[in-house]
Amino acid sequence: MVEFSPDTKVVILTGAGISAESGIKTFRASDGLWENHAIEDVATPYAWERDPELVWNFYQGRRSQLKEVEPNPAHQALVILEQYLGDNLLLVTQNVDDLHSRAGSKNLIHMHGELRILRCEECHETFDMMEKEHLTDQYVPCPSCSNQRLRPHIVWFHEMPFQLPEIYAAVEECDVFMTIGTSGHVYPAAGLIDVAKQSGALCVGVNLDEPMNYELHDEFHQGKAGELLPNLVNEWLS
Numbered sequence: 001m002v003e004f005s006p007d008t009k010v011v012i013l014t015g016a017g018i019s020a021e022s023g024i025k026t027f028r029a030s031d032g033l034w035e036n037h038a039i040e041d042v043a044t045p046y047a048w049e050r051d052p053e054l055v056w057n058f059y060q061g062r063r064s065q066l067k068e069v070e071p072n073p074a075h076q077a078l079v080i081l082e083q084y085l086g087d088n089l090l091l092v093t094q095n096v097d098d099l100h101s102r103a104g105s106k107n108l109i110h111m112h113g114e115l116r117i118l119r120c121e122e123c124h125e126t127f128d129m130m131e132k133e134h135l136t137d138q139y140v141p142c143p144s145c146s147n148q149r150l151r152p153h154i155v156w157f158h159e160m161p162f163q164l165p166e167i168y169a170a171v172e173e174c175d176v177f178m179t180i181g182t183s184g185h186v187y188p189a190a191g192l193i194d195v196a197k198q199s200g201a202l203c204v205g206v207n208l209d210e211p212m213n214y215e216l217h218d219e220f221h222q223g224k225a226g227e228l229l230p231n232l233v234n235e236w237l238s
């Protein structure tokens with residue numbers, strides 16, 4: 001049973017399931033297709049090299065969708081937890097949407113990148129670009145150099161997730177490790193629970209179905225995050 005004091009060190013790993021109730025499709029919901037595309041056709045550096053227009057238009061669709069979705073009670077519950085734990089809570093998300101930060105989460109790492117941001121492969125600068133003129137099917141040129149085509153700031157398959165040293169350091173130190181809305185298919189994120197377990201953390205899961213690494217959880221709550229988390233956070237803090 002989880003018990004929290006303001007000194008409890010917590011790392012939470014979220015995945016697509018936490019945004020499902022906001023209307024964003026999960027990755028593995030429909031036979032390996034993501035919004036009608038095979039992941040390898042749109043989410044690898046090779047796809048970007050081979051067919052940049054397809055990849056660009058796919059991500060422009062995902063970026064535009066951010067304007068139509070709102071954080072749900074699960075995102076909001078994690079903000080309440082952060083208000084109690086302060087810097088002792090690190091939220092690590094695999095999600096590329098902006099719903100955690102729009103809900104108000106502050107101590108947040110987007111390990112797989114962010115849809116809001118475009119990156120220059122020449123000068124390596126990143127830009128938060130969500131105005132109307134940035135969301136069309138035209139490529140967006142780099143404001144800092146002569147490159148005419150920024151890329152999505154997304155960690156594609158075969159690329160290295162962001163801020164891994166910070167994530168591992170926090171997981172090795174935490175008292176409680178939680179997974180929420182993630183299927184446990186994609187590494188290294190799916191392996192963080194092994195690190196947490198080896199370091200003696202209590203591992204808690206909240207998911208609609210049993211994830212691949214289900215047996216590593218000490219406590220598991222099956223159901224929709226938006227329905228379960230507000231009550232769980234309430235219980236944990238009372």
Ligand code: OAD
Nearest residue numbers: 015016017020026027028094181182183207208209224225
């Ligand atoms: P998945 O689509 O693999 O898994 C989503 C999980 O959320 C599943 O286990 C569902 O059962 C669960 N789920 C669905 N609705 C839910 C709800 N309302 N409440 C709670 N759980 C719910 O997504 P991820 O595990 O996030 O990587 O996928 C990991 C990575 O694979 C993604 O970050 C992405 C993808 O390829 C990259 O793009 C690099």
